[in-house]
Amino acid sequence: MEYKISNRLKLGAIILIVLGALGVSYGFWDSHQIEDVEDVKELLASESHHGESHDTEGHGEEHAEESHEEDHGESASHTEEGHGDEAYSAEAEDHKMTHEEHVLHQIHNRPYSALYVAAFFFFMIALGVLAFYAVQYASQAGWSPVIFRVMEGITSYVFPGGLLVLAIIWVADKHLFIWMDPDIVAHDAIIQGKESWLNKPWFFIRALIFLGGWSLYRHFSRKFSLAQDEADDNRYFKKNFRISAAFLVFFIYTESMMSWDWIMSVDPHWFSTLFGWYLLASMLVSGITVIAMVTIYLKSKGFLEYVNDSHIHDLAKFMFGFSIFWTYLWFSQFMLIWYSNIPEEVTYFVTRIEDYNLPFFGMVVMNFIFPLLLLMNSDYKRVNWFVIMTGIIILCGHYLDIFNMMMPATVGDRWFIGIPEISSILLFAGIFLLIVFRALGKAPLLAKRNPFIKESENFHY
Amino acid sequence: MEASKVIHAIYTDDDVLMLAVKKVKAEKYHIEEIYTPFPVHGLDKAMGLAPTRLAIAAFMYGCVGLIVATVMMNYIMIEDWPMDIGGKPSFSYIENMPAFVPIMFELTVFFAAHLMVITFYLRSRMWPFKEAENPDPRTTDDHFLMEIAIHNNEESLSALLKETGAVEINIIDKEDAH
Numbered sequence: 001m002e003y004k005i006s007n008r009l010k011l012g013a014i015i016l017i018v019l020g021a022l023g024v025s026y027g028f029w030d031s032h033q034i035e036d037v038e039d040v041k042e043l044l045a046s047e048s049h050h051g052e053s054h055d056t057e058g059h060g061e062e063h064a065e066e067s068h069e070e071d072h073g074e075s076a077s078h079t080e081e082g083h084g085d086e087a088y089s090a091e092a093e094d095h096k097m098t099h100e101e102h103v104l105h106q107i108h109n110r111p112y113s114a115l116y117v118a119a120f121f122f123f124m125i126a127l128g129v130l131a132f133y134a135v136q137y138a139s140q141a142g143w144s145p146v147i148f149r150v151m152e153g154i155t156s157y158v159f160p161g162g163l164l165v166l167a168i169i170w171v172a173d174k175h176l177f178i179w180m181d182p183d184i185v186a187h188d189a190i191i192q193g194k195e196s197w198l199n200k201p202w203f204f205i206r207a208l209i210f211l212g213g214w215s216l217y218r219h220f221s222r223k224f225s226l227a228q229d230e231a232d233d234n235r236y237f238k239k240n241f242r243i244s245a246a247f248l249v250f251f252i253y254t255e256s257m258m259s260w261d262w263i264m265s266v267d268p269h270w271f272s273t274l275f276g277w278y279l280l281a282s283m284l285v286s287g288i289t290v291i292a293m294v295t296i297y298l299k300s301k302g303f304l305e306y307v308n309d310s311h312i313h314d315l316a317k318f319m320f321g322f323s324i325f326w327t328y329l330w331f332s333q334f335m336l337i338w339y340s341n342i343p344e345e346v347t348y349f350v351t352r353i354e355d356y357n358l359p360f361f362g363m364v365v366m367n368f369i370f371p372l373l374l375l376m377n378s379d380y381k382r383v384n385w386f387v388i389m390t391g392i393i394i395l396c397g398h399y400l401d402i403f404n405m406m407m408p409a410t411v412g413d414r415w416f417i418g419i420p421e422i423s424s425i426l427l428f429a430g431i432f433l434l435i436v437f438r439a440l441g442k443a444p445l446l447a448k449r450n451p452f453i454k455e456s457e458n459f460h461y
Numbered sequence: 462m463e464a465s466k467v468i469h470a471i472y473t474d475d476d477v478l479m480l481a482v483k484k485v486k487a488e489k490y491h492i493e494e495i496y497t498p499f500p501v502h503g504l505d506k507a508m509g510l511a512p513t514r515l516a517i518a519a520f521m522y523g524c525v526g527l528i529v530a531t532v533m534m535n536y537i538m539i540e541d542w543p544m545d546i547g548g549k550p551s552f553s554y555i556e557n558m559p560a561f562v563p564i565m566f567e568l569t570v571f572f573a574a575h576l577m578v579i580t581f582y583l584r585s586r587m588w589p590f591k592e593a594e595n596p597d598p599r600t601t602d603d604h605f606l607m608e609i610a611i612h613n614n615e616e617s618l619s620a621l622l623k624e625t626g627a628v629e630i631n632i633i634d635k636e637d638a639h
Contacts, residue, residue, distance in 0.1 A: 335559045339547045378516070460503070 003303050003445055005437040013437075016430030023423020027111035030419070034107050040100040105175075106411045111420045112172035113410040118424035119168050120262065121286075121402050122432045123161035124279075128287025130155040130218055131251055131280075132318075137221070137244035142455040143314055146306045148447045149440070150295050152222050154287070156439035157432055159215040164431070165262070166207050176410055179268045191268050198265055206261060210254040217247040229449045237451055255280055263402075266409035270348045272337070278329040285322035285367075286398045288315060289391040294436070296384045303445055309382040310461040316381035319394060323371035330364065352404060355413040359400050366397030399425070465635045466611040467493065468618055469596060470627035471604050475501045478605045481625035482507045485609070488621060493608040496600035515584075519577045526572025530565040596633070 034040060133151040136144045174181035178191075179198045185191045191198065221240055228236035256276030264275050272278070292315040298304045337345045352360045374390045375381055407415045447453060472478040478501065485492060492508055505513075535554045538544045538561070546557045554561075582588065600606045609618060611632070619630050 331559075331562060335562065338559050341548055376520070 002441070003298065003301075004441045005434075006301075009433065009437055013430045013434040016426045016433070018430075020423045020425070020427025020430055023419050024111065024115060024427055027114060027420030027423060031108050031111050034104065037098070037100045037104060040104045040107070044100065044103065102412075103414065106414045109175045109410040110414065112168070112175040113406055114420035114424045115427075116165070116168050116172060116176055117399070117402050117406050117421070118428045119161070119165045120406075121399050121425075122157065122428040123165050124283045124402070125286045125290050125432070126155055126157035126161050126436075127214065127255075128280075128283035128285075129291060130158055130214060130287075131248070131255070132284060132287055132291070133221070134217070134244040134247050134251065137240050138248055140241065140452065142452045143311065143459045145447050145450040145452045145456040146304070146459075147291065147295055147311060147315075148225060148450065149443060149445045150291055150298065150304070152225060152443070153436050153440035154290060154294065155218050155222075157435050158218050159211070160435055161428075161432070162211040162214070164428075166204070166211065169207075169262070170204070176406075177265060177268075178409075179265060188268075194268060198268060203261060206257065210258050213247075213250050213254060217243060217250075221247075225447060225450075226443055229444070229447060231449055234451050255283075263405050266406055267348060269344060272333050272348075274329060274333055278326075278333055281322060281326035281329050282398050282401050285319060285326055286395060288318045288322060289394045291315060292319065292387055293391050294440075296388055298440070298445070299384075306446060306457045308459070310459050311456075312384060312387060313378075313381045313461055314459075316375055316387050316390075319387075319391065320371055320375040320381070323367055323375075323394065327364070327368040330367075348408075351408045351412075356404055356408060356415065359417075360404055363397050363400040363404060366393050367401065370394070370397070466615075467633050467635055468609050468611055468615070468622065469629075469631045469633055470607045470609070470622040470625075471597070471599070471629040471631075472607070472626065473604060473628055474626075475605065477626045478607070479504065479507055481607065481622070481627065484625050485607070485621065490609055490618065490621075493610055495608070496595055496597070496606040498601055498603060498605070501605075515577060515581060518580055519573045522576040522580075523569045523573035525576075526569040527565055529572065530561070530568035533568075534561045534564055 034043060129151050133148070133155060135141075136148070136151075169176065174184075177198075178184050179194070180200055185195065196202075220243055224236040224240045224243075228234075228240070259276045259279040260271075263279060264271060292312060295304060295307055295315070296312065299307055334349060337349055340346075370393045371390060374386070374393075380386050403417075403421075450456075470481070472481060475497070478495070478497070482492065482495070482504065486507065486509060495504065495508065497504070531554075538546070538557070539552060539554050543550075543552045546560050549556070551557065586594070595601065596608070597604065597606055607622075607627075609622075611618065615632065622630055
């Protein structure tokens with residue numbers, strides 16, 4: 001049975017795109033209502049007026065603490081700190097950037113960041129599925145061939161989605177990546193030291209190599225997969241096996257570098273050596289969640305008659321497993337930095353805990369506690385609506401994960417999940433649905449001549 | 462109590478055994494027990510055994526492990542001999558929790574794994590110096606044995622088992638039925 005994207009779905013996706021585009025435009029218009037430093041001063045004054053009573057309370061406490069410390073004779077360290085602050089403010093003056101200007105930039109950055117986070121989130125889903133798909137081929141998995149066409153449908157978004165991400169980086173420029181701002185680099189010795197890697201031409205050459213490699217693999221694996229349907233031997237399957245193994249090697253290097261480039265370099269002073277893995281975990285868990293959701297959706301429409309509860313069960317096991325893997329990496333990154341407490345490293349988490357407390361810890365609850373408790377029971381993994389509900393929580397959690405990676409560096413404490421963020425999600429969700437479901441309609445939903453298709457059809461837990 | 466007679470049907474292939482179990486169940490005979498040299502996937506469902514509750518027990522053991530770790534680390538590192546952890550002498554469990562997470566994780570796994578294995582052994586009536594219940598030593602090598610109680614239906618049952626592909630059928634007088 002051939003699947004064709006239904007008119008309702010198409011219309012729904014187009015409505016999402018239109019609504020999203022309107023909201024994104026509003027976001028840009030709104031952020032430019034605050035044009036210059038004078039506007040920011042007004043804004044800050046009105047904000048501090050609102051929080052006046054709180055402020056005085058805070059001051060009182062600070063005073064109390066200070067006198068307390070002096071009682072203990074720790075004034076020496078105190079003055080030292082004071083010196084440090086002075087040096088810092090002198091440096092800041094040198095940069096010729098006042099607090100108001102800084103806030104102005106953050107306000108202007110927000111719609112760009114919102115757009116980028118959503119674009120990257122949907123791109124990362126497709127890329128995660130691509131990696132998972134390659135693993136299925138390279139390991140010659142017997143359970144999954146009945147959902148290969150679903151995965152191929154989702155990976156059709158890798159190329160357009162990647163181009164969109166790069167286009168946003170190109171346009172947003174220093175609004176997202178401060179190392180693209182020559183004024184800042186001129187005063188920053190640390191970024192100067194990284195300039196041979198972090199410069200715009202080399203960044204885009206690298207990005208095109210990454211995206212080109214992934215898209216080429218996607219193109220050929222899809223081609224061989226379709227050719228295998230009509231073949232009378234396993235020639236194309238073997239070809240797919242070989243290119244999948246090669247792709248995985250290419251992918252694990254380029255994915256790591258992509259994570260440094262596209263995400264980690266928004267904080268060019270900070271680095272984490274397991275960032276690539278960490279992003280990979282996010283990618284895989286969101287990707288597998290979307291595979292499960294699309295599969296369940298198509299099944300509910302009467303397609304994919306060979307997919308049974310055991311396939312859903314296996315996907316849910318992967319959702320559960322990779323959620324825990326994500327937590328493991330998130331915690332490994334957090335604990336080492338928290339423990340060693342080195343100022344230039346720990347500031348990354350200080351910002352997140354102070355300014356992003358709710359999304360930062362909320363994300364851990366959504367990405368770890370929820371999947372852990374909801375998907376632990378083996379029977380629940382076979383209940384389709386249960387997998388969908390958990391999947392929605394996981395996807396929201398991993399959106400927040402990307403949000404927490406990007407926002408603190410670009411908008412600081414001026415964040416909110418409001419019109420710019422939600423409209424960006426709608427916009428890219430619409431594009432994603434349109435591309436993915438159109439691709440799903442272009443080929444039969446069963447890879448009928450795959451050598452493992454019999455095993456997969458009879459797969460039984 | 463009437464001396465209970467059982468029939469032992471021996472198979473040499475797990476697929477044949479699975480089909481036989483389904484057939485015997487369809488004829489409404491009650492299978493007492495099956496002895497296999499290795500776990501046969503799906504046999505429990507085919508026999509109609511109640512699902513295991515070992516997973517629930519494991520979850521609770523894990524929770525016990527988590528609590529033990531928390532109480533233990535709180536006593537050792539916070540109360541009994543307060544430690545300055547990572548240069549952050551807050552002496553509060555919750556603020557130093559990241560440092561204790563590996564221990565909490567490990568003890569959760571430790572308790573869940575060990576107590577689950579012990580529970581499994583006891584529930585399977587296996588403890589040290591226990592005499593083997595295994596009726597035929599070949600079931601520890603490459604044979605599968607199905608045990609069915611006989612209630613005056615020896616011939617029909619033997620015929621059915623023969624038909625399902627049993628390579629050997631023995632009638633055994635059980636001395637003590639439990």
